[in-house]
C-alpha cells in the first residue's frame with residue numbers, strides 16, 4: 001500500500017476546501033448533472049443510473065467536503081492526536097475558506113500528529129507487506145479475474161491500477177457533496193468504514209450521513225464474527241451503515257475476516273449477526 005505523505009494529506013484538504021468554495025454556487029447545476037457523472041466516467045461502459053441503484057457499497061467514503069472536514073478534525077481530536085488549541089484553530093481558520101492561515105494550521109496539526117500511519121492510526125507505519133499494491137494490480141489485471149467479476153467488458157485501453165492518475169488528473173467536475181447523489185441512490189446500499197482510519201474517518205462519514213435524515217430501521221448494535229465484536233451497524237430505510245473494528249483505510253488489508261463478513265452480508269442482503 002502506498003504510504004501517503006504529509007504533503008498528500010495536506011493537498012487533499014486544500015483541494016477539498018477549494019472545491020467546496022467554488023462548488024457551492026454551482027450546486028444546483030451540479031445536482032442536475034449528478035446522474036450524468038455516473039454514466040460518463042472516463043473509459044467506463046455506459047451503465048444506466050438505475051442499474052447502480054440498490055447495489056452500491058462505499059468504503060471510507062469521501063462524502064461531503066464540509067461535513068467530512070469537520071468530522072475529520074473531530075476524529076483527530078477525539079483520538080488524542082491533537083491539542084485543544086490546534087483543534088479549535090482548525091475549526092476556525094479552515095472553516096470553508098482557503099487562506100494561508102489555514103494552510104499553516106494544517107501543517108502544524110500534521111506536526112502534532114507526528115509520524116504515524118494516518119490510514120490506520122494504531123499500527124506502525126508500513127506495518128504490512130509493502131508489495132500488497134503490486135499483488136493487487138497483478139491480480140485485478142488477470143483476464144480470468146476480470147471475467148469472473150464481469151469487469152472491463154469494453155476492453156478499456158489501459159491497465160487497472162489501485163490509484164488512477166488518469167482519473168485524478170482528468171476529473172475536473174467532482175461535486176463537493178455526494179449527499180444529493182446518495183439521496184437518489186438510496187434503495188438498498190451499504191457503506192462500511194474502518195474505525196482507525198484518520199484520513200476518511202468514521203466521524204466524517206457519520207456527520208455527513210446524519211444530514212440525510214434517514215429513518216432508523218434497526219437501531220445501532222454490535223455485530224459479531226468469530227465470537228468477537230467485528231464492528232457496529234445501524235440500518236436505515238434504504239441505507240445500511242456498518243463499521244469494521246480495528247480496520248484502517250484499506251479495510252481488507254488490516255481486517256480481512258471482518259471485511260469478508262461485511263461483503264458477504266451485503267451480497268446476501270442480510271444484516272450482520274447480532275450475536276456470536
Ligand SMILES: *[C@@H]1O[C@H](CO)[C@@H](O)[C@H](O)[C@H]1NC(C)=O
Nearest residue numbers: 088090091092093094095096
Ligand atoms: C463556520 O462557519 C459557519 C457558517 O459560516 C458558522 O455557522 C460556524 O459557527 C463556523 N464555525 C466556527 C468554528 O467558526
Ligand SMILES: *[C@@H]1O[C@H](CO)[C@@H](O)[C@H](O)[C@H]1NC(C)=O
Nearest residue numbers: 141152155156157158159160
Ligand atoms: C481491459 O482489458 C484489456 C484487454 O481486453 C486490457 O488490455 C486492459 O489492460 C484492461 N483494462 C483494465 C482497466 O482492466
